[in-house]
Amino acid sequence: MATIKDVAQAAGVSTATVSRVLANNAPIKPETRERVLNAISQLNYRPNLIARSLRVQKSAKIGLVVSDIRNPFFTAIGRAVEDAAYEQGYSVLMCNTDENPEKEELYLNLLRDENVAGVIFSPTQQFNIAAHTYEGRMPFVIIDRSVDAKEADMVLLDNVSAAYELTAHLIKNGYRKLAGLFGDASTTGQERNRGFLQALQEHDLHPVGVHFVSPRIQQGYDATLALLAQSDRPDAIFTSNSLLTAGSFQAMRDKKVSVPNEVALVGFDETTWGAMVDPPITVMAQPTEEIGRTATELLFQRIQEPSRQTQLVMLNGTLIARESSARRK
Amino acid sequence: MATIKDVAQAAGVSTATVSRVLANNAPIKPETRERVLNAISQLNYRPNLIARSLRVQKSAKIGLVVSDIRNPFFTAIGRAVEDAAYEQGYSVLMCNTDENPEKEELYLNLLRDENVAGVIFSPTQQFNIAAHTYEGRMPFVIIDRSVDAKEADMVLLDNVSAAYELTAHLIKNGYRKLAGLFGDASTTGQERNRGFLQALQEHDLHPVGVHFVSPRIQQGYDATLALLAQSDRPDAIFTSNSLLTAGSFQAMRDKKVSVPNEVALVGFDETTWGAMVDPPITVMAQPTEEIGRTATELLFQRIQEPSRQTQLVMLNGTLIARESSARRK
DNA sequence: TTGTAAGCGTTATCAT
DNA sequence: ATGATAACGCTTACAA
Numbered sequence: 001m002a003t004i005k006d007v008a009q010a011a012g013v014s015t016a017t018v019s020r021v022l023a024n025n026a027p028i029k030p031e032t033r034e035r036v037l038n039a040i041s042q043l044n045y046r047p048n049l050i051a052r053s054l055r056v057q058k059s060a061k062i063g064l065v066v067s068d069i070r071n072p073f074f075t076a077i078g079r080a081v082e083d084a085a086y087e088q089g090y091s092v093l094m095c096n097t098d099e100n101p102e103k104e105e106l107y108l109n110l111l112r113d114e115n116v117a118g119v120i121f122s123p124t125q126q127f128n129i130a131a132h133t134y135e136g137r138m139p140f141v142i143i144d145r146s147v148d149a150k151e152a153d154m155v156l157l158d159n160v161s162a163a164y165e166l167t168a169h170l171i172k173n174g175y176r177k178l179a180g181l182f183g184d185a186s187t188t189g190q191e192r193n194r195g196f197l198q199a200l201q202e203h204d205l206h207p208v209g210v211h212f213v214s215p216r217i218q219q220g221y222d223a224t225l226a227l228l229a230q231s232d233r234p235d236a237i238f239t240s241n242s243l244l245t246a247g248s249f250q251a252m253r254d255k256k257v258s259v260p261n262e263v264a265l266v267g268f269d270e271t272t273w274g275a276m277v278d279p280p281i282t283v284m285a286q287p288t289e290e291i292g293r294t295a296t297e298l299l300f301q302r303i304q305e306p307s308r309q310t311q312l313v314m315l316n317g318t319l320i321a322r323e324s325s326a327r328r329k
Numbered sequence: 330m331a332t333i334k335d336v337a338q339a340a341g342v343s344t345a346t347v348s349r350v351l352a353n354n355a356p357i358k359p360e361t362r363e364r365v366l367n368a369i370s371q372l373n374y375r376p377n378l379i380a381r382s383l384r385v386q387k388s389a390k391i392g393l394v395v396s397d398i399r400n401p402f403f404t405a406i407g408r409a410v411e412d413a414a415y416e417q418g419y420s421v422l423m424c425n426t427d428e429n430p431e432k433e434e435l436y437l438n439l440l441r442d443e444n445v446a447g448v449i450f451s452p453t454q455q456f457n458i459a460a461h462t463y464e465g466r467m468p469f470v471i472i473d474r475s476v477d478a479k480e481a482d483m484v485l486l487d488n489v490s491a492a493y494e495l496t497a498h499l500i501k502n503g504y505r506k507l508a509g510l511f512g513d514a515s516t517t518g519q520e521r522n523r524g525f526l527q528a529l530q531e532h533d534l535h536p537v538g539v540h541f542v543s544p545r546i547q548q549g550y551d552a553t554l555a556l557l558a559q560s561d562r563p564d565a566i567f568t569s570n571s572l573l574t575a576g577s578f579q580a581m582r583d584k585k586v587s588v589p590n591e592v593a594l595v596g597f598d599e600t601t602w603g604a605m606v607d608p609p610i611t612v613m614a615q616p617t618e619e620i621g622r623t624a625t626e627l628l629f630q631r632i633q634e635p636s637r638q639t640q641l642v643m644l645n646g647t648l649i650a651r652e653s654s655a656r657r658k
Numbered sequence: 659t660t661g662t663a664a665g666c667g668t669t670a671t672c673a674t
Numbered sequence: 675a676t677g678a679t680a681a682c683g684c685t686t687a688c689a690a
Contacts, residue, residue, distance in 0.1 A: 003683055014661045019685055029659060049442035051683035054383050054666050061439070069407050069423075075398050082425055086432070091439050094398075094423040096411055103415070110390070110420050113378035114443070217601070246601050253605070272546070272575050273602030276582070332667055343677045348669055358675060380667030383682050662689080667682105674677080 002043040010039035022047060053115045061091045062299060063111035063119035065104070067185065068215070069096040071243060073269045073288060074122070077143065080292025081120055088300060090117070099124050099185045112138050118299045123147055125186060139302040141295045145186040153298040155291050155313045159188055162317040163195025163240070166266050166284045169319060170236045171203050174328030175264050179209035179227050179234035181220055181244045189215070192240040192268070208234045213244070220247020228255055228263070236264035236325070242271050245281060264325045268317075279323035286317050331372035339368035351376060382444045390420045391628060392440035392448035394433070396514070397544070398425040400572060402598045402617060403451070406472065409621025410449055417629060419446070428453050428514050441467050447628045452476055454515060468631040470624045474515040482627040484620050484642045488517055491646040492524025492569070495595050495613045498648060499565045500528060503657025504593050506537045508556050508563035510573045512544035521569040521597070537563045542573070549576020557584055557592070565593035565654070571600050574610060593654045597646075608652035615646050 008015045013032060020026040021036040028036075039045070053059040064081050066074040078094055085092045093116065095107040101124055111119055118139040123129075129140060129149040140152040147154075170178060180196045183189035189212060200207055209227050213219035220243060227234055228251065239245040245267030249259075257263050259279055267274075270285040294313055302308060337344045342365060349355040350365040357365075368374070382388040393410050395403040407423055414421045422445065424436040430453055440448055447468040452458075458469060458478040469481040476483075499507060509525045512518035518541060529536055538556050542548035549572060556563055557580065568574040574596030581588055588594050588608055596603075599614040623642055631637065 004685095005683080015684080016661060016663095016686080017659085020660085023685080027659060032659080046438060046442075048683050049439065050379055050383050050444060051666090052685075054379050054668090054682090055684045055686090057666075069398075069404050070401075072399075075404060078398050078425065079427075082427075091424070091435060094425070095420070096407065096423070098408075098411075106420060109375060110378065113375075115379060246605065249605055271601075273600075273605060276575065276578055276602060277605050278607040333669095334667080344668080345670085345678080346676060349676085352669080356675060361675080377667050380682090381669075383666090383684090384668045384670085386682075660690085662687105664685105664687085666684090669681090671680085672678090674675100 001048075002045040004045070004047065006043055007036065007039045007045050010043060011035045057115060058117055059115045060089055061093055061114060061116045062296070063107070063114075063116045063121075064092050064094045065097060065107055065111070065119055065121045066094070067097050067099045067122050067124060068243075069094075071215075071241070072271045073144075073242065073286060076288035077292045077295075080289045081296050084293045084296035088296075097124070101126065117303050120295045120299060122186075139299060139306065141299045141302070143291060143295050145188050146191070147187070150310055153295075153302060153310050153312070155295045155298065155315065157188075157286050157291075158314045158316055159191035160195040160198070162268070162284045163192035163238075164199045165195075165317075165319055166268075166282075167196045167199035167238060169282070169321060170238065170264060170266060170325055171199060171205070173264070173325055175236035175325070176205060177208045177232065177235045178205065178238060179236070180207060180211070180238040180240070181223050181248060182210070182212050182240040183215035183244065184212040185215055189240050196238055208232050215241045215243050217243050217247040217250070220244035221251045222247070224248040224251035225255070228252070228257060234263060235328075236260075236266070239265070239267040242267055242269040242274075242283075245269075245283075246273075249277060249281070259324050260326050261329070264328075266325050270320065274320075275322065279326075282322045282325040283320050284317040285320050287315055290315060330377075331374040333374070333376065335372055336365065336368045336374050339372060340364045386444060387446055388444045389418055390422055390443060390445045391625070392436070392443075392445045392450075393421050393423045394426060394436055394440070394448055394450045395423070396426050396428045396451050396453060397572075398423075400544075400570070401600045402473075402571065402615065405617035406621045406624075409618045410625050413622045413625035417625075426453070430455065446632050449624045449628060451515075468628060468635065470628045470631070472620060472624050474517050475520070476516070479639055482624075482631060482639050482641070484624045484627065484644065486517075486615050486620075487643045487645055488520035489524040489527070491597070491613045492521035492567075493528045494524075494646075494648055495597075495611075496525045496528035496567060498611070498650060499567065499593060499595060499654055500532050500534070502593070502654055504565035504654075505534060506561065506564045507534065507567060508538035508565070509536060509540070509567040509569070510549055510552050510577060511539070511541050511569040512573065513541040514544055518544070518569050525567055537561050544570045544572050546572050546576040546579070549573035550580045551576075553577040553580035554584070557581070557586060563592060564657075565589075565595070568594070568596040571596055571598040571603075571612075574598075574612075575602075578606060578610070588653050589655050590658075593657075595654050599649065603649075604651065608655075611651045611654040612649050613646040614649050616644055619644060 097103040122144040142154040211223040266282045426432040451473040471483040540552040595611045
């Protein structure tokens with residue numbers, strides 16, 4: 001591995017000069033530059049970013065820390081962040097915490113030590129931002145889940161409204177006995193639960209079942225089985241995340257429950273399969289591209305101006321009505 | 330940010346002593362250790378991994394470079410790698426190249442500079458390993474796609490056999506006019522094509538259509554439309570990746586082609602939705618957990634013993650027969 | 659326009 | 675058992 005020293009030697013200049021040629025931020029005599037450039041390609045030299053980063057205490061990398069990489073929502077965000085960052089010459093390091101606070105801690109520390117310019121992050125429930133900004137040296141943008149903290153920018157879906165709209169859609173289409181499945185790992189589930197209840201309340205309805213479960217396919221499956229076995233069986237199931245939707249769908253299928261005739265089903269997030277299954281699933285789609293882009297832009301803004309006011313950007317979902325919640329006959 | 334110097338000062342010792350306490354690799358007087366430990370927690374000191382890494386020229390991180398993070402196959406691998414690495418105290422940095430050689434270059438260089446202990450990698454077509462091992466300092470394990478190089482360990486599916494088996498299954502079930510959709514971004518598509526053709530040949534059959542396309546949903550959709558419009562319409566479509574399967578499925582649905590009555594459909598990789606759609610899709614499932622684990626283990630072995638012979642581990646898929654390829658009536 | 663040298667936060671060697 | 679100090683590869687005052 002050629003170092004800057006080797007290049008300097010080969011070009012007959014000092015390392016400082018090589019550094020200047022690389023940074024292109026100081027006057028250099030053209031022929032000197034020439035020599036240096038030659039030596040560089042001669043030796044196939046590439047500057048060691050880790051050394052540079054140790055020296056200047058920052059780098060052209062950002063971290064993206066998500067809670068479940070198998071959730072299509074997060075991979076979609078990942079793509080958007082990656083694209084936005086790439087345009088600015090930044091690389092993104094993606095880390096998966098599996099909703100595990102220990103891994104969360106591990107990766108955040110890792111990223112800090114990497115001198116990442118900042119991180120985009122979907123925290124677990126009990127996350128304490130202030131303890132992790134490292135004296136403001138590592139800016140955060142929080143996505144997907146709100147934390148009550150003013151130390152970070154946030155890009156969130158208006159979960160209450162979105163859940164409200166999705167629920168109102170069910171009610172409008174004639175469903176009255178609604179049950180809801182919500183993720184228990186984040187504020188998102190709670191907020192969506194709030195919107196759900198609010199819509200019911202406004203129509204003088206009561207939920208026939210509400211479960212907070214771990215946001216996985218299996219738990220969606222199990223909870224749905226429980227709902228179907230109830231004496232007061234729901235005529236519609238609201239799920240707050242696509243993994244739960246999948247589990248719920250599978251349970252109904254296995255129990256040969258006709259959707260939406262016997263029980264309607266709605267969920268969050270557009271997925272590969274939402275429109276492919278029979279019946280196609282009504283969903284509240286999140287603008288993943290926009291969330292990812294906005295988060296990245298916010299992060300870059302804060303990197304440039306660390307002291308600016310933190311912002312909360314609230315985005316809206318769009319209802320994609322499909323057959324799984326068709327008007328009740 | 331407290332540094333080792335601050336700790337040394339606070340504890341009234343030298344930085345060397347602090348370092349030794351941390352590394353726990355030298356005899357330290359118990360009471361000295363006590364004082365150091367106190368200072369550490371007092372100052373909330375955490376060693377700077379980047380500095381350490383610059384010094385020792387390695388780190389407890391591995392890179393995982395995949396070509397498309399939206400492909401469930403790769404996210405499944407990601408989870409497996411992550412789990413296996415975590416058990417060994419390693420962190421994993423995940424990077425997405427989008428089949429873009431430029432990004433591939435970017436991330437590989439980045440990871441090298443990070444002094445990652447090694448990388449697990451699914452390369453694009455034209456990848457030249459030798460040029461990237463950086464004098465053997467950065468071990469590679471190649472997954473999913475073969476490259477003809479002896480410089481790296483590889484964990485691959487036996488693609489030819491898998492495709493052969495999947496095709497033979499179709500033939501056995503009475504299908505005779507087979508068409509195939511293959512990814513054009515990697516060797517994987519070519520190998521699966523080979524297995525496909527081999528099975529046909531053995532039964533004296535000829536494909537009625539073979540398309541090499543970019544492995545995306547949209548291209549699967551378009552290619553299927555083309556196949557359906559042919560005068561010699563296939564009675565079964567073989568797809569070599571789950572994104573293509575999805576596109577193909579959607580096209581058939583939109584064209585109201587009954588599966589499998591009019592046209593059967595089979596694909597690769599088990600996904601969330603494969604068993605949820607109607608009809609459920611027959612797939613050749615890859616052992617993602619095993620692939621990820623094996624790759625990680627191979628990498629650790631090579632890290633420990635850089636000069637060992639490189640290995641090629643060939644894994645088998647398992648056929649999950651479902652309704653989309655049911656016996657022809 | 660260029661060079662010298664200090665310093666980023668560690669670890670490892672060599673003394674003591 | 676502990677301390678000084680050089681070194682990892684780079685950038686950036688400061689000098690020349």
